[in-house]
Amino acid sequence: MTQPTITTTPKTEPQLQPQSSKPRIPQWRFWLPLVLQGFLILAVPARDAHTVMTGTPVVLQTAPVDPYDFLRGYYQTLNYEISQREVLEQLPGGDEVFNSLTPYSGNSLDFYVILEEPSETTDPGEPPLPWTPMAVSSEPPEELPTNQIALQGQARNWQILYGLERYYMPEDQRNDINNHIRQIQMSEPESFVVQVKVSDRAHAVPIRLWVGDENYEF
């Protein structure tokens, strides 16, 4: 009988100590991306914040919303008079802009609506009077009188969007506000208006809802 020969001597010395943990990561590897992330968070609303601070207050007339599409999640879906294509097409320049948008080209196009300030003002506490749409153009207008302002919109397929279509509101007041809006839209739809701020580059941010005599700002 032969003894089995054991040839399993390890090539290296056995390691008695567990290997020391990886070298520490330098701190800048954490702080640099963190600062960049912080900038990114602030960059998201930067343009809107600028518009809220420096923009011109404008009042827009709403249009009835499909009651089933009334509310999605935490926001109120808003629909404006100038979100209706028929309204825009009747304005000067409207036909021209919208004729270039055929359902076959699918697609989207940017345009500008020129709004004019109402000549009368209402008492404080009453819903302000909405601005009137005057014209539509596909290029940003050069010179406008002081009582007019341009608002940028986008026609996409059959929708017309201004980036003003959502108004977020707190959960506990949502139902009350919705009921109020529904009542007003049935009795006197013209007194549901939205106050927005429009920047000199035609970008807009919603500020406040006026439902009858009540106003809501969140």
Add this chain to the structure above:
Amino acid sequence: MASEKFRRQLRQESEQWWNEGLIDAQLYGKLADRYEFEEIESQARGQFTTILISLGGILLGLGVITFVAANWTVWSREVKVILLMMTFLAINTIGFYLWRSPAKKGLQKLGAALLLLGGLTLGANISLVSQMFHQTGELYQLCLVWGFAVWLMALSLAMPGLSILSLLLVGFGYLRGTIDAMNVSDLSLYQLAIVHMPLLSLVLFLPLAHRSRSRVTFALGALLFSLSFFLNLTAIATWKLEVAIVVPAALLWAYSTQSPRKWVEPSFQAIARNLALIWLAVTFYIFSFNTWASISTIPDLFRFSWAIHVMADFLICSSLAIWLWLKLGRRLANFSLTQERSLNTGVIAIMILLTGGSLYVHLNLTPLVVIGPLLFNILFFVISIAAIRDGLALGSRRSFWSGMILLIVGIMTRTLEYNTGLITKAIVFAACGVGVILAGLWFERNIQQTKRLSPPQLQEHNS
């Protein structure tokens, strides 16, 4: 370090050995040193503390969230922004320093978890800040911005968890965004990201997967690349279907064969090749149905406004694939059909050429109503049988069973697709069942033997 359970058992056993005189005190001391017997108890205490701390942390977090939710509407915008940024900073900073600390493993894990939570808080921050100004943004835009922001941190810290989070966010954003991007003529920044997703996924996630050594990130990134390349060419641009199908498989198969040394991670190559095989198998399966060939194809609807963007990605990815294959081609000189591995580069090259060629002929020259489905059926069965064969030859259980499943699915589908009689169906089903059982039993009995006998070089990939 071995698990705590093992160390406890080892301590018990080695004490016994010592008592029985099998080992001496010196050896016991070495074992005790190596497996840190002293610290087993204190670590158990430490774990208990960690559980308590995390439980407390969760409750504290819930309390803070509820408090914030209760007062959210009362606070002004400035307060909200400051509060959000503070939370975000605090979670990340505490997480980083715990994660980096040389202290206990448990604390490091807590730190990693906090950093991941920080990544999630980032998304909450972006969406809340955007809600404060009532922005009408789409969900996919949030996901893309958020995914990119998480990517920054993941790359810098080389953390697998954050890498996967970032990839999932960008992937989800991409899939949601394609629908949106199909409808526009002017591309915004977000839509540009979607149109260039194939390149972006290569540039962003390949280095990330390598840096964080995360196989999941690599696999998901490769999947995102393949899907985005395919979808961008087919759904958005409706153009060059054959290239859209062939290039991802070709690129994945040739991946890393000749890349610079430091980029090669052997496990990544295996993942890439498996993905390429899955991609091909799915393609063959879909095209093995009889009906597709008779459907008249829509003429190329190349959206002109997009031409340059889609074209750029298309050209870069295709030339990358061709370049990798040219390098791979030098190895093809010693190609023979009787290699140990039947799913080798030569066979894959033939499959890719046949797929691309037949689809090109079908789409551009003459419809292959009969030959097309027949060819893809043959390819499908070849790939499944080759996988079974490789499983047998290399003793690889996964390969064997994947091939088996493909084969059964193929036979079943054909039996159901063509209007065969019930008797035929019954016979086919029964035969499949018996076949699977017999093959499985035989394979499982022989796999141990094969593994023992097979020389080690057989296990390696050979081209």
